[in-house]
Amino acid sequence: MIWFLRHAEAVDGIPDSERELTAKGRGQAEYAGRALAKLDVRFDACFTSPKERALETARLACRHLGVEPTIEESLAQGEFDAAALTAGLDNTLLVGHEPDFSAAVQDLTGARIEFKKSGVAVVDGRLLLRLLRPADLRAMADGG
Numbered sequence: 001m002i003w004f005l006r007h008a009e010a011v012d013g014i015p016d017s018e019r020e021l022t023a024k025g026r027g028q029a030e031y032a033g034r035a036l037a038k039l040d041v042r043f044d045a046c047f048t049s050p051k052e053r054a055l056e057t058a059r060l061a062c063r064h065l066g067v068e069p070t071i072e073e074s075l076a077q078g079e080f081d082a083a084a085l086t087a088g089l090d091n092t093l094l095v096g097h098e099p100d101f102s103a104a105v106q107d108l109t110g111a112r113i114e115f116k117k118s119g120v121a122v123v124d125g126r127l128l129l130r131l132l133r134p135a136d137l138r139a140m141a142d143g144g
Contacts, residue, residue, distance in 0.1 A: 001124045002086050002108070003041070003093045004101045005032055005061060008118040010053035017051045017076075025053070026060060028118035028134055033061030035132070035140035036120070041065075041091050047072035048095040057118070058095040069095065082108060082123075 008025035021029065046069040048058035058069035074080040075096040082104045086092040094101075101115050111128040113121060120137065122130040132140075 001091050001122055001129070002082055003036070003043070003091065004082075004105060004115070004121045004123070005057065005093060005095045006098060006101055006115040006117055006119050007049070007051075007054040007057040007095060008032070008060075010117075019051070019053050021053055021056045021060075025057070025118070028137075029057040029060035030064075031134070031138045031141040032057070032118050032120060033064035035137040036061065036093075037064040038140055043067040043091050043093050044089040045070060045086075046093040046095065047075060047085060049075035049077075049097060051076060051097070054095045054097065058093075061095070062093075065093070067093070075100070080104065 008028035010019040048069045120132040
């Protein structure tokens with residue numbers, strides 16, 4: 001399965017690649033990690049965009065998941081081949097950006113989705129299994 005996590009809320013600014021998470025964004029990344037941990041998923045790998053907001057999201061979320069994020073340049077911006085990137089792995093977490101993630105999910109499944117910042121989509125083959133909004137992740141993390 002491929003787990004797509006859009007980066008959490010980041011500050012505005014230039015250069016784009018150096019935008020850090022806001023305090024709210026750091027909380028969103030923590031909630032995402034804690035919520036995914038409650039699902040008892042064992043991740044084989046986490047690949048993240050090298051952009052600071054995605055890398056910080058990955059680091060904060062992965063603290064709860066028992067996996068270290070690996071920078072993957074193809075997730076920095078634009079089209080990427082999610083199936084090729086995750087080939088041979090059972091559960092892979094990808095951390096990156098919009099509109100790239102919506103396009104990747106649509107390419108894999110045909111589903112058109114809207115990714116909120118720090119939202120998660122779960123794809124198994126050609127099937128969209130789950131779409132978790134930030135509020136869903138927070139409720140899961142808090143025990144709801």
